[in-house]
Amino acid sequence: xxxxxxxxISRIKKNEYMKGLKTVSFEEGFIKRPYSRNGFLPRTLxxxxxxxxxxxxxxxxxxFESKPxxxxxxxxxxxxxxxxxxxxxxxxxxxxxTGDGAHFNVRGSVGGREIIKADSCVAGLVRLETLENVNxxxxxxxxLSAKAVYL
Numbered sequence: 001x002x003x004x005x006x007x008x009i010s011r012i013k014k015n016e017y018m019k020g021l022k023t024v025s026f027e028e029g030f031i032k033r034p035y036s037r038n039g040f041l042p043r044t045l046x047x048x049x050x051x052x053x054x055x056x057x058x059x060x061x062x063x064f065e066s067k068p069x070x071x072x073x074x075x076x077x078x079x080x081x082x083x084x085x086x087x088x089x090x091x092x093x094x095x096x097x098t099g100d101g102a103h104f105n106v107r108g109s110v111g112g113r114e115i116i117k118a119d120s121c122v123a124g125l126v127r128l129e130t131l132e133n134v135n136x137x138x139x140x141x142x143x144l145s146a147k148a149v150y151l
Contacts, residue, residue: 018057029084068123
């Protein structure tokens, strides 16, 4: 089973940035977990949502050759929680992409208000084919980006 937290990719500029969307479902707002309130997306899943969009940007920018494995985040701040029904707009910008790794920033906002940001994220790259079927990844990307604006 795979957990996907990006519902759609809305804007893409290869090797530069990607914008995506995620709507918090009713079920996600009521996942049983300690130290949290019902009706809110767990913060760990909010962070995962940002990481998944960054992953799609890197996979697309490497022509489906590589996938990132997160190594570190210099600074992460969560300003507010996302609640059931919220539409999270995710923005990821590449700072640097080489054959060995990626350096990027990623942010999430709801209603134009930033709720989370992760600055100076670093990820190592591994061959996509070692982690998943490349054709399946291409098909999922095509579905997610069907209405995207390519720049």
